[in-house]
Amino acid sequence: MMRLLVLRLIVAMLGATLLAGAAAAQSDKGNKADIVEAILTRAVIERGAFLACARLDQNRQTAELLVRGWQIDLVDSASVLRAVGYTDAEIQAVRERYDIEKAAPKFSDLAALGAYCSVLGDWRARWAQLRIVLPQTELRRALKP
Numbered sequence: 281m282m283r284l285l286v287l288r289l290i291v292a293m294l295g296a297t298l299l300a301g302a303a304a305a306q307s308d309k310g311n312k313a314d315i316v317e318a319i320l321t322r323a324v325i326e327r328g329a330f331l332a333c334a335r336l337d338q339n340r341q342t343a344e345l346l347v348r349g350w351q352i353d354l355v356d357s358a359s360v361l362r363a364v365g366y367t368d369a370e371i372q373a374v375r376e377r378y379d380i381e382k383a384a385p386k387f388s389d390l391a392a393l394g395a396y397c398s399v400l401g402d403w404r405a406r407w408a409q410l411r412i413v414l415p416q417t418e419l420r421r422a423l424k425p
Contacts, residue, residue, distance in 0.1 A: 319422065332385045
């Protein structure tokens with residue numbers, strides 16, 4: 281009888297420990313997801329604004345370069361996310377969600393776009409000097425163990 285009671289107590293303690301560990305892991309995953317969300321959202325909004333303003337130029341190369349640069353940043357960010365436990369499916373969902381084309385604001389006329397871009401200031405200089413959100417760098421810094 282005493283053995284059965286002790287065995288039940290041990291099982292209950294192990295179960296509580298496992299549940300606490302699982303809850304902590306879920307909480308840690310949730311915290312990481314919040315950090316990833318904040319960094320990628322800030323970065324794609326900024327780059328989307330640049331992309332919208334690049335369309336004022338008659339030269340399509342600037343817009344294409346912004347899109348390619350963002351895609352490279354997402355690939356680099358994916359390697360950081362993979363290292364902290366994101367699955368390939370989660371990474372694919374991130375890549376689809378943070379599509380720069382979706383983030384770029386749309387305007388009905390060039391005057392409205394021009395006014396928007398004047399508020400941004402010299403976005404080309406910020407971009408050229410890399411005074412922008414580099415998601416892979418911020419993710420590495422924020423998620424390092």
